[in-house]
């Protein structure tokens with residue numbers, strides 16, 4: 584058995600996870616989320632043919648590796664906008680185009696994807712702003728609650744407890760991603776985790792609307808519930 588043959592035998596033992604890891608490594612190296620077969624052949628450890636043999640299809644391999652599918656045609660604007668909101672929140676300020684490409688900011692899509700769809704990064708941001716502004720309250724139920732003498736009926740909700748991502752983005756951006764109690768922000772301190780919090784707790788009748796939502800860092804939000812009585816804490 585030649586050494587060469589031995590190597591080929593070993594290569595048949597490559598696991599899918601090894602390949603996925605190598606795809607992610609190459610993607611990080613090339614600073615892209617959607618690597619092509621040609622790029623992988625040039626920079627990868629295994630070669631595109633091996634990837635296809637182990638994982639079936641190129642796009643399937645990218646998906647299994649948590650990468651963006653190359654030339655994916657069906658990415659919705661909604662997905663693209665939600666991704667902007669996530670990156671914006673993660674870094675605590677409006678992202679520059681060059682920042683929207685890496686896993687480090689949790690971005691699923693590359694700058695090129697935005698440029699292709701909207702013409703430029705600035706145009707993508709403008710479209711995002713309109714999208715978030717227009718529809719953040721769209722999930723509100725249209726049923727007006729009737730005034731009632733009974734507390735139980737007053738406690739009926741017009742809005743769901745969960746803050747949808749558009750409303751969350753709107754509130755965070757309005758507050759410049761700064762905790763309204765202590766002033767902390769991911770822009771100053773990357774470890775800061777921001778919450779969008781009901782000012783009047785949802786369980787106490789507070790609605791999930793912009794006016795009743797505030798931006799708090801995790802520390803302040805937990806501190807806030809610590810100040811309440813134990814049985815109130817359960818309600819927030």
Ligand SMILES: [Zn+2]
Pocket residue numbers: 762763764765766767799800801802803804
């Ligand atoms: Zn805070």
